[in-house]
Amino acid sequence: VPPPRHGQYVRSASSSYAPPAHQESHLGFSYSAPPAPVLNGVHRISTPGMPPSGYVLGAAPRVSVALAPRAPAVAHINPDELARPSEPQVPPSLTAGIPDPPSIERQKQSYAKGLDEQLKHGTEVLAQQLKQQSDYLFSMGDQRKRQYALQVDQEIKQKEMELAQQHNEQLLVLQQAAQQQKSALEHQANALLLEYQQKKSAEDLAYQSYQFQKRQYE
Numbered sequence: 041v042p043p044p045r046h047g048q049y050v051r052s053a054s055s056s057y058a059p060p061a062h063q064e065s066h067l068g069f070s071y072s073a074p075p076a077p078v079l080n081g082v083h084r085i086s087t088p089g090m091p092p093s094g095y096v097l098g099a100a101p102r103v104s105v106a107l108a109p110r111a112p113a114v115a116h117i118n119p120d121e122l123a124r125p126s127e128p129q130v131p132p133s134l135t136a137g138i139p140d141p142p143s144i145e146r147q148k149q150s151y152a153k154g155l156d157e158q159l160k161h162g163t164e165v166l167a168q169q170l171k172q173q174s175d176y177l178f179s180m181g182d183q184r185k186r187q188y189a190l191q192v193d194q195e196i197k198q199k200e201m202e203l204a205q206q207h208n209e210q211l212l213v214l215q216q217a218a219q220q221q222k223s224a225l226e227h228q229a230n231a232l233l234l235e236y237q238q239k240k241s242a243e244d245l246a247y248q249s250y251q252f253q254k255r256q257y258e
Contacts, residue, residue: 139147
């Protein structure tokens with residue numbers, strides 16, 4: 041489209057071209073054109089750097105206007121292709137990676153067997169532990185019995201020695217008392233014997249005197 045000549049006016053919008061305010065380019069950048077000045081309802085084509093109408097204008101340079109990009113061509117579509125259904129696709133597998141029932145049963149049996157073996161092993165370990173603890177308990181009981189028996193024997197021997205000492209002391213006291221009583225009895229017997237001898241002697245002397253006197257009296 042050739043640019044308008046100097047001083048040419050455009051009377052109506054239908055017979056003039058105005059670049060869009062904002063146009064997206066197919067090359068990746070946008071173009072924005074400034075709005076054309078309006079004077080009494082008539083658009084005037086002006087160029088950048090030029091004064092508006094009413095001034096004395098010189099020869100206007102040629103201005104190139106960028107047109108809107110051409111719309112891409114629409115591909116032709118065959119109606120038969122639209123009516124024909126698409127080829128069915130194989131549905132995705134929902135059980136992929138999941139064990140099947142026989143595999144589940146095998147794993148179940150395997151785990152159950154392992155649990156039974158663990159239970160058996162644990163039972164044997166607990167039984168062995170109980171036996172060891174019981175043996176240790178009985179051993180400690182026997183040891184304490186021996187220690188207690190030894191302690192009891194020592195206590196009995198100590199008591200026996202104390203009783204023997206007490207017996208000896210009491211026996212000594214008894215012997216001393218008996219000796220004292222024997223001594224007193226001996227002293228008493230001697231005193232009585234002496235008294236008897238003295239009185240016997242006096243009695244004999246008195247009887248001799250009586251016999252002598254009697255013979256003289258006769």
